[in-house]
Amino acid sequence: MxxxxxxxxxxxxxxxxxxxxxxxxxxxxxxxxxxxxxxxxxxxxxxxxxxxxxxxxPKRVLNIDDACIQAPCDGTVVVIEEVEPDEYFTEKRLQISVFMSVLNVHVNLNPIAGEVVYSCYHKGKNLVAWHPKSSTENERHSVVYQHANGKEVLAKQIAGALANRIVNYLTCGEVANQTEEMGFIKFGSRVDLLLPLDCVVKVQLGDKVQGGITTLAQWP
Incomplete structure (x- = not known):
């Protein structure tokens, strides 16, 4: 470690x-x-x-699988639902959210491999990370990956009530590798993934997941 x-x-x-x-x-x-x-x-x-x-x-053997969308962080699955996106996408997406407590490992990893086509930081509030409005009102940083199959995934780092800094290492135009570091959120937070609706979900609400190891969904 x-x-x-x-x-x-x-x-x-x-x-x-x-x-x-x-x-x-x-x-x-x-x-x-x-x-x-x-x-x-x-x-x-x-x-x-x-x-x-x-x-x-912690020292881990990460799961690299181009057919899968991996958990971007450790934590608990708190949302699995269809949503109307508030940025970048105009059509409905499938949202999977993972809440990180202060005891979880807080490194954020790339859920898929692909080109970074969007990166945007948003100032905002510090609602508790499990609050329904935290995805749209809290301080957050969003990136969109375009997979080799042409489909896109948005990953949103969201600050929580205790979080005081979001760090994101990605820039538009670079090619990100699956399970490599996307960023870090300090002291309590959550990560949302917005996926195409036809993705096959492999987790349930309340599941404990590990970043870079647990498969959240698979491409159709």
Whole structure:
């Protein structure tokens, strides 16, 4: 397991806060109140550990299959439905949404291979990521991949109530490889996929999925 590059800043800040809090605790709190010093140490150690845990990248064997649309992230399937898109597409699409808790791995991966034909960042609110309106009102970044079969898939990174930054590494015109990194969302979020209606869904609501491993749908 290794740490994601997006964690360098937050980990450095968290480490400084850890040292500062414990330094002040041992200087300002009497040694007779050792249990308070110990409480501060335990609390800050847990919080620092959570920051390291959040930016982890576990070692995995990813599933590359050009006939499949893979999960773009770890999390829980919270939406499977037909929708009227709010951008790029004009016709109905099949939406599959995966919610990531703060305990999930937060690396976002390309669900398919294809040319990036659209990339757009939208400022917005910070509604909880499972809120129905988070797809259209929250801070988000959308990209569209055009597969070799001519079909297109939109992947939308959506910030949640705790998320404070969306990172997307793709640019229009580049060819993305399936399961390689699309981006990262810090501290709680979700990813929506908008697929052609004729795709064959392979998951159900409530399923736990793993990015780059679980197949969400297949081409017809």
């Amino acid at each position: 290794k740490l994601h590059r997006e964690g360098k800043g937050p980990i450095a800040v968290a480490s400084c806060v850890f040292l500062l809090c414990n330094g002040l605790a041992f200087v300002l709190i009497s040694n007779s109140l050792w249990y308070i010093q110990g409480f501060v140490l335990v609390l800050t150690t847990v919080l620092l550990g959570l920051v390291f845990f959040f930016f982890r990248i």
